[in-house]
Amino acid sequence: MPELPEVETTLRGIKPFVLHQKICSVVVRHYGLRWPIPHDLQAMLTGQTIQSATRRGKYLLFMTAHGTLIIHLGMSGSMRVLTTATPPNKHDHVDLVFANHVCLRYTDPRRFGAFLWTTENPNSHPLLAHLGPEPLEKILTGKYLWEQAQQRKVPIKSFIMDSKIVVGVGNIYANEALFVAGIHPKKSAGKISLIQFNALAKAIKKILQAAIKQGGTTLKDFVGSNGKKGYFKVHLQAYGRGNLPCLVCQNPLKEIRLGQRSTVYCSRCQKS
Ligand SMILES: [Zn+2]
Numbered sequence: 001m002p003e004l005p006e007v008e009t010t011l012r013g014i015k016p017f018v019l020h021q022k023i024c025s026v027v028v029r030h031y032g033l034r035w036p037i038p039h040d041l042q043a044m045l046t047g048q049t050i051q052s053a054t055r056r057g058k059y060l061l062f063m064t065a066h067g068t069l070i071i072h073l074g075m076s077g078s079m080r081v082l083t084t085a086t087p088p089n090k091h092d093h094v095d096l097v098f099a100n101h102v103c104l105r106y107t108d109p110r111r112f113g114a115f116l117w118t119t120e121n122p123n124s125h126p127l128l129a130h131l132g133p134e135p136l137e138k139i140l141t142g143k144y145l146w147e148q149a150q151q152r153k154v155p156i157k158s159f160i161m162d163s164k165i166v167v168g169v170g171n172i173y174a175n176e177a178l179f180v181a182g183i184h185p186k187k188s189a190g191k192i193s194l195i196q197f198n199a200l201a202k203a204i205k206k207i208l209q210a211a212i213k214q215g216g217t218t219l220k221d222f223v224g225s226n227g228k229k230g231y232f233k234v235h236l237q238a239y240g241r242g243n244l245p246c247l248v249c250q251n252p253l254k255e256i257r258l259g260q261r262s263t264v265y266c267s268r269c270q271k272s
Contacts, residue, residue, distance in 0.1 A: 002073040004135070004168030005208060007058045009215030010079055015053045017081045017102045018062070022049045027095040028115075029088065033108065034074055037094070037115045044117050045069065045096070056123065057131050057167035067119040070127070071106070074113030080105050132166045135204050140166055142198030149189035149197070156192055157185035158259050160204065169204055171261045172239045173211070177203040178265065179238035184272035185263050186256075210234050238264045 002010070026042040038044070048064035055061070060079075062069040073079075082103045088095070094106040094115055106115070118125050133139040148165050149156075157178060160169045169177070178185050180203035183196055192200075211234045237247050239262070242255025246266040255264045 001075050001170070002058070002077065003170040003173065003211075004058055005211035005215050007055055007060065007073060008212050010073070011053060011055045011060055012215075014079055014081055014104060017100070018050050018096070018098060018104055019053050020049060020051070021098040021100050021102065022047065023064075023096055024099050025095075025097045027097065028093065030093040030111065032111060033093070034072070034112050034114050035116065038117050041069075041115065041117060056128055057134075057163060059122075059128060061122050063122070067117055068122040070114065070116040070118060070122055070125060072114040072127075074108060074110065076110040077106065077108035077113035080107070130164050132162075132164050135166050135168050135208055140201055140205070142194060142196075142201040145201055146192070146194045146197040149192060152189040154189050155186045155258060156183055156189045156200075157261075157263060159189035160200070161259070161261075166204070168208065172236065173204065173207050175239040175262075175264055176207045176234075176236060178270060180207070182269055182271065184267075184270040185258055185265050187272050207234070238266075240264070 023045050026045050028037055028041060031037045031039070044067060045064070048066060050062050050064060052063040053060070058072060060071040062071070082105050083101060084097055084103045086103065088105070089107070091109040092105050092107050093111070096104040098104070106113070122128060133144070145165070149159060152159060157174050159165060160177065161171065161174050175185070177200060181196060181199040183192060183200060214234055238253065241253050242264045243252050245251065246253055246269060249266065249268050251266055251268045253264050253266050255262060257263065
């Protein structure tokens with residue numbers, strides 16, 4: 001599933017080709033994404049110029065003078081910059097064709113993504129209105145997390161994966177950040193000290209920044225490629241290493257299910 005670093009890398013890859021460019025046509029080959037693509041999307045977008053291209057959580061926002069296109073990559077979505085001469089494949093559901101002859105093509109085999117349109121402030125859209133702060137911005141601090149966690153009994157791993165608390169901390173990154181911060185994933189959020197939350201906020205930023213930096217090496221893949229992109233190969237210390245020796249103390253890592261997600265931790269290094 002594309003996580004925040006992949007979405008950020010997608011934005012950085014496509015933005016130079018679409019910003020300040022005029023959309024001359026919109027091709028929708030399949031309207032049935034997670035929510036149906038609005039049938040008037042062509043009418044709304046044709047002739048519009050992209051005034052800004054930004055990200056909020058895992059949503060891409062393309063703003064025009066008349067409204068904002070909200071895109072989510074879902075489970076398997078990707079976007080590439082092609083020319084209109086490139087014939088579409090089976091899962092290429094949407095093309096935005098620009099006056100500079102760029103074709104921004106959306107591919108999504110599992111069709112769990114979204115293409116939505118709003119004329120309101122996109123941050124007030126029901127999908128975005130309740131999102132917590134961006135993890136890489138200054139607002140995400142240990143103190144903020146500590147304040148949000150007061151009286152909360154939810155396991156810390158579920159807490160940091162809750163997009164109402166902070167956006168963009170997917171399962172892999174939650175595992176890694178808790179390992180780095182030395183916090184047991186099942187520990188109640190409300191029982192974690194400010195010092196531990198400071199370490200956790202720092203670890204979240206570090207692991208996401210490393211993944212985005214890694215993604216930077218794949219930017220060229222957004223132009224003219226066949227679009228086979230996997231996870232960024234960040235060096236993972238916990239996730240995917242169940243029963244392997246802890247890289248700090250050599251104790252075998254434990255693997256459990258927590259909130260239906262694979263959770264790997266070291267029972268010595270991560271205190272409950
Ligand atoms: Zn250990």
